[in-house]
Amino acid sequence: MKALSLLGSTGSIGQNVLAVVRQFPDRFKIVALSAGQNIRLLAEQVIEFSPEWVAIGNPDLVPALAELLPGSYRHRIMVGTEGNCHLATLPAVEMVVSAVVGATGLLPALAAIHAGKDIGLANKETLVMAGRLIMDAVHTHGVRLLPIDSEHSAIFQALEAGRREDVARIILTASGGPFRTWETEALTDVGPDQALAHPNWSMGRKISIDSATLMNKGLEVIEARWLFDIDPALIEVVVHPQSIVHSLVEYKDGSVVAQLGIPDMRIPIAYALSYPERLDLGLNRLSLTQCGCLAFEPPDLERFPALRMAYAALTMGGTMPAVLNAANEVAVEAFLAGKIGFTRITAIVETAMGEILNADELELQSILEADQMARMIAQREICST
Numbered sequence: 323m324k325a326l327s328l329l330g331s332t333g334s335i336g337q338n339v340l341a342v343v344r345q346f347p348d349r350f351k352i353v354a355l356s357a358g359q360n361i362r363l364l365a366e367q368v369i370e371f372s373p374e375w376v377a378i379g380n381p382d383l384v385p386a387l388a389e390l391l392p393g394s395y396r397h398r399i400m401v402g403t404e405g406n407c408h409l410a411t412l413p414a415v416e417m418v419v420s421a422v423v424g425a426t427g428l429l430p431a432l433a434a435i436h437a438g439k440d441i442g443l444a445n446k447e448t449l450v451m452a453g454r455l456i457m458d459a460v461h462t463h464g465v466r467l468l469p470i471d472s473e474h475s476a477i478f479q480a481l482e483a484g485r486r487e488d489v490a491r492i493i494l495t496a497s498g499g500p501f502r503t504w505e506t507e508a509l510t511d512v513g514p515d516q517a518l519a520h521p522n523w524s525m526g527r528k529i530s531i532d533s534a535t536l537m538n539k540g541l542e543v544i545e546a547r548w549l550f551d552i553d554p555a556l557i558e559v560v561v562h563p564q565s566i567v568h569s570l571v572e573y574k575d576g577s578v579v580a581q582l583g584i585p586d587m588r589i590p591i592a593y594a595l596s597y598p599e600r601l602d603l604g605l606n607r608l609s610l611t612q613c614g615c616l617a618f619e620p621p622d623l624e625r626f627p628a629l630r631m632a633y634a635a636l637t638m639g640g641t642m643p644a645v646l647n648a649a650n651e652v653a654v655e656a657f658l659a660g661k662i663g664f665t666r667i668t669a670i671v672e673t674a675m676g677e678i679l680n681a682d683e684l685e686l687q688s689i690l691e692a693d694q695m696a697r698m699i700a701q702r703e704i705c706s707t
């Protein structure tokens with residue numbers, strides 16, 4: 323029985339994690355659950371899974387959450403980052419599943435690693451902000467960091483086919499998002515509902531917008547660089563509109579190993595939870611004859627500059643990926659709130675990257691300061707729009 327602490331249980335990934343746990347009650351036990359503000363769903367989950375501890379991001383919601391839970395939880399509700407860190411380090415927990423969105427995932431993940439916990443990582447922002455710091459900690463503390471992001475799960479699986487020194491290239495697939503075929507001019511006027519309509523995946527709002535700008539793929543390039551300790555020059559992005567081939571690894575003999583499957587996050591989630599075993603999830607099988615043509619095309623960095631900017635941030639190194647991430651988070655939120663247009667998202671990120679001096683990526687304090695600075699610049703830009 324694997325004891326899990328699930329951070330971000332009310333989100334798209336969080337609910338899929340619980341679907342897997344629900345399906346395999348003899349294998350997984352939920353010790354802790356956290357959410358940001360959806361207290362109704364969190365309370366339902368607590369009643370169903372009976373965790374020992376609960377945390378909520380918004381402190382104002384503690385009394386209302388307590389009302390919805392049995393009295394025995396009164397002294398077992400934690401709050402905010404401190405609460406998530408507490409849940410991530412509980413002695414009974416074996417694996418922490420980080421399914422929160424955004425920079426809020428960084429400190430709990432770091433705390434979990436320092437406490438010797440394995441991590442199932444959906445929260446890619448953790449590695450974007452602090453990839454070197456996190457991977458250093460992973461190696462120092464001898465924990466496993468298992469990817470949940472579908473492309474990284476695919477690469478992780480394809481890497482099992484060969485030796486690391488024989489890898490020639492990693493090929494990350496991108497759906498291209500809802501605007502893959504749109505002209506640049508048309509992108510200026512798109513609204514949140516259009517941008518949220520991902521062609522293949524049902525996901526949270528922030529990652530859906532990131533997919534539409536292709537920033538998601540940029541964040542994933544950075545995530546792959548750290549997760550697999552690979553030179554960014556060897557990471558290529560290919561647009562694959564069907565999202566059936568989840569990513570590929572090319573070896574030096576020219577062999578290319580891919581992982582394919584229907585687009586369902588329960589597959590990479592279950593693999594991370596049960597690694598190296600595979601679970602029969604009872605899902606529809608991939609039918610190659612029914613899924614039709616599988617297409618591949620190069621990404622258009624002119625229409626979707628976010629991907630180019632993510633590579634640039636990686637090349638600049640230091641705290642620049644943290645700047646990219648933070649400015650993007652603020653800009654995406656502003657877009658979703660109707661305060662800025664779609665194409666302003668990447669323009670704001672570019673401004674933040676141009677203004678902030680780079681700093682040491684191994685200093686947590688420098689990363690947090692870069693994050694704050696980028697948020698201030700992005701807010702200033704939004705206000706001046």
Ligand SMILES: NC(=O)C1=CN([C@@H]2O[C@H](COP(=O)(O)OP(=O)(O)OC[C@H]3O[C@@H](n4cnc5c(N)ncnc54)[C@H](OP(=O)(O)O)[C@@H]3O)[C@@H](O)[C@H]2O)C=CC1
Pocket residue numbers: 329330331332333334335336356357358359360361377378379380402403406420421422423424426444445446447470471472523524525526527528529587
């Ligand atoms: N969705 C997907 O298919 C995929 C997602 N990912 C990554 O996984 C992460 C989660 O994405 P997704 O599930 O789509 O996002 P959602 O927006 O659907 O969910 C985010 C979760 O984080 C919770 N949360 C926010 N702030 C806090 C906080 N301070 N403390 C605790 N919980 C908090 C939210 O709670 P509440 O809703 O209660 O506010 C919610 O449970 C992201 O980093 C994303 O990039 C990666 C690959 C695929």
Ligand SMILES: CC(=O)[C@@H](O)[C@H](O)COP(=O)(O)O
Pocket residue numbers: 471472473495496497498499523532533534538539587
């Ligand atoms: C399911 C998953 O892993 C997402 O990150 C997905 O890949 C987003 O699709 P895009 O390829 O459009 O960014």
Ligand SMILES: [Mn+2]
Pocket residue numbers: 471472473474542
């Ligand atoms: Mn992905």
